[in-house]
Amino acid sequence: MDEKIIKQVSIFVENKPGRLAAVTEILYRAKINIRAFTIAEAGDFGIIRMVVDKTDDAHRLLKENGFTVSLTRVLGVEVEDEPGGMFKIAKALGNEGINIEYVYAFTSGVERAMIILRVDDIEKATDVLEKEGVLFKGEVP
Amino acid sequence: MYWNPGAEKTPIKDLREIQERKLKALVHNVYYYSPFYRKKFREAGINPWDIEGLKDLKKLPFTKKPDLRDNYPFGMFAMPLSQIVRFHASSGTTGKPTVVGYTDNDIKVWVESMCRSLTACSVERDDTIQISYGYGLFTGGLGFHYAGEKLGATVLPTSAGNTQRQIELMRDLKSTVFACTPSYMLYLSEYAASIGISIENDTDLRMGIFGAEPWSEETRKRIEDKAGIDAYDVYGTSELSGPLFTECTEKNGIHIWADQFIAEIVDEEGEPVGEGEKGELVVTTIAKEAMPLIRWKTGDITVLEEEKCACGRTHPRIMRIMGRADDMLIVRGVNVFPSQIEHVLMQVPEAGDHYMIILDRAQDGLDVMTIQVEVNEEAFSDKVSDILELSKKISNNLKSVLNVSARVEVVNPGTLQRFEGKAKRVIDNRKL
Ligand SMILES: [Zn+2]
Numbered sequence: 001m002d003e004k005i006i007k008q009v010s011i012f013v014e015n016k017p018g019r020l021a022a023v024t025e026i027l028y029r030a031k032i033n034i035r036a037f038t039i040a041e042a043g044d045f046g047i048i049r050m051v052v053d054k055t056d057d058a059h060r061l062l063k064e065n066g067f068t069v070s071l072t073r074v075l076g077v078e079v080e081d082e083p084g085g086m087f088k089i090a091k092a093l094g095n096e097g098i099n100i101e102y103v104y105a106f107t108s109g110v111e112r113a114m115i116i117l118r119v120d121d122i123e124k125a126t127d128v129l130e131k132e133g134v135l136f137k138g139e140v141p
Numbered sequence: 142m143y144w145n146p147g148a149e150k151t152p153i154k155d156l157r158e159i160q161e162r163k164l165k166a167l168v169h170n171v172y173y174y175s176p177f178y179r180k181k182f183r184e185a186g187i188n189p190w191d192i193e194g195l196k197d198l199k200k201l202p203f204t205k206k207p208d209l210r211d212n213y214p215f216g217m218f219a220m221p222l223s224q225i226v227r228f229h230a231s232s233g234t235t236g237k238p239t240v241v242g243y244t245d246n247d248i249k250v251w252v253e254s255m256c257r258s259l260t261a262c263s264v265e266r267d268d269t270i271q272i273s274y275g276y277g278l279f280t281g282g283l284g285f286h287y288a289g290e291k292l293g294a295t296v297l298p299t300s301a302g303n304t305q306r307q308i309e310l311m312r313d314l315k316s317t318v319f320a321c322t323p324s325y326m327l328y329l330s331e332y333a334a335s336i337g338i339s340i341e342n343d344t345d346l347r348m349g350i351f352g353a354e355p356w357s358e359e360t361r362k363r364i365e366d367k368a369g370i371d372a373y374d375v376y377g378t379s380e381l382s383g384p385l386f387t388e389c390t391e392k393n394g395i396h397i398w399a400d401q402f403i404a405e406i407v408d409e410e411g412e413p414v415g416e417g418e419k420g421e422l423v424v425t426t427i428a429k430e431a432m433p434l435i436r437w438k439t440g441d442i443t444v445l446e447e448e449k450c451a452c453g454r455t456h457p458r459i460m461r462i463m464g465r466a467d468d469m470l471i472v473r474g475v476n477v478f479p480s481q482i483e484h485v486l487m488q489v490p491e492a493g494d495h496y497m498i499i500l501d502r503a504q505d506g507l508d509v510m511t512i513q514v515e516v517n518e519e520a521f522s523d524k525v526s527d528i529l530e531l532s533k534k535i536s537n538n539l540k541s542v543l544n545v546s547a548r549v550e551v552v553n554p555g556t557l558q559r560f561e562g563k564a565k566r567v568i569d570n571r572k573l
Contacts, residue, residue: 008523010521012553042528045550047524049523066555068521101524
């Protein structure tokens with residue numbers, strides 16, 4: 001089951017100019033590719049969440065550069081880029097009483113959308129979504 | 142107008158003589174009746190007979206805040222408990238509180254001092270004084286209260302808090318004088334405006350007496366413009382009795398009644414500063430019985446002006462308090478010690494060891510305290526709510542310990558300044 005779970009890199013950043021640039025520069029210099037990216041912003045600080053191709057390298061490098069980083073287990077689901085894609089997933093999880101803590105999505109390639117989810121019960125969510133027949137991206141290659 | 146013209150206009154030469162006589166009596170008195178001072182004099186190798194006049198004042202040891210704490214509750218008293226008619230106490234910031242006792246005569250002297258002061262800043266019988274300083278163990282409320290009554294004015298003892306009611310009572314009972322902290326006055330003016338009441342047009346308020354926290358000429362101007370009143374500064378500390386001295390209507394310094402108190406200004410080494418130089422205010426109480434203090438280090442930085450005032454009073458004046466000699470911070474009139482903040486942070490496992498205290502004065506004149514604290518790396522989750530909860534938890538804990546609210550800013554580990562030796566964790570941006 002673990003191969004169906006994505007490790008997301010989460011970085012604590014203060015809401016100051018240049019912080020985002022500092023993070024992305026480190027990744028760029030190490031030729032790490034960002035697949036999905038979002039910032040949750042809350043006044044004085046924000047949390048950058050991203051899925052990258054070389055997760056462990058990104059984690060180590062950011063830590064070495066003094067960032068507060070954690071790896072978070074999230075789910076990656078690919079759906080048709082059409083109305084109702086997100087609804088289908090949210091409904092299936094909701095019916096099983098699984099809480100979605102946050103979600104972010106982006107379209108990838110033609111007619112496909114990738115959804116990253118953090119849920120309160122990742123094992124159960126995996127089962128639910130598997131039954132729903134949605135495609136797990138697993139560890140991003 | 143003078144409350145006690147004879148005393149207030151005593152020629153400076155005569156004031157000096159009164160001080161000499163009272164000082165000599167005081168050192169004998171405390172040597173025999175205060176175990177604390179007898180020990181202190183002996184340690185310093187001082188015999189009461191060595192003090193022949195004011196010139197010998199500097200031979201006497203200082204009395205400091207820790208002395209009060211260490212001798213809690215009665216070790217500083219020079220009178221038997223049967224003679225004590227009142228206690229006031231301040232909350233303990235590092236554990237033990239400090240207590241001050243008053244004899245019947247001490248209360249009389251305190252009231253006399255405040256009557257002279259209130260009269261000097263134009264309060265009179267026809268006034269209604271709304272006292273919004275706290276009543277109780279804190280000396281502010283009662284200090285104003287008894288003097289107000291003695292003057293024959295009408296006292297409205299609202300005590301602190303409940304701004305809506307303060308404003309309604311001010312309007313309905315026609316208060317003419319308001320006593321509170323300057324930051325509360327600013328807040329109250331704004332609040333009044335927000336509920337459609339203009340202090341200037343809808344109330345009879347004509348003046349305010351503001352203190353218990355450092356404030357500036359700019360704040361005076363803001364208060365006066367906003368509320369359409371005259372704003373006066375008041376000084377006093379609980380150790381010396383409570384609120385004691387105010388500015389006269391010249392608004393150029395606070396008169397210290399020299400027949401009751403000897404004021405000195407000393408530098409960081411405790412040496413007297415030159416004329417007109419700033420330093421720490423040191424006060425010797427020459428009219429107190431229960432708990433006389435010799436060379437009490439107030440911790441307040443100011444300048445002493447000994448020239449006779451334009452108001453006709455001969456008693457020296459201290460200029461506006463410029464700051465505190467020690468680490469104590471005064472935030473919205475509340476004493477805050479950085480050690481208390483550190484203590485709170487240490488109780489929160491998610492908080493790192495490094496922190497900064499930043500003080501600003503917001504546009505509305507209120508103090509804003511921001512605590513920057515590094516998040517503990519182990520405690521970092523990627524949920525925004527966790528971090529918001531952490532700041533909220535720290536903020537609530539601080540509020541309950543300090544009695545004043547603080548903004549908490551969680552920052553990245555390693556980003557706050559590190560110190561070798563004495564840490565300078567306080568950045569005070571308030572222009573006092
Ligand atoms: Zn004067």
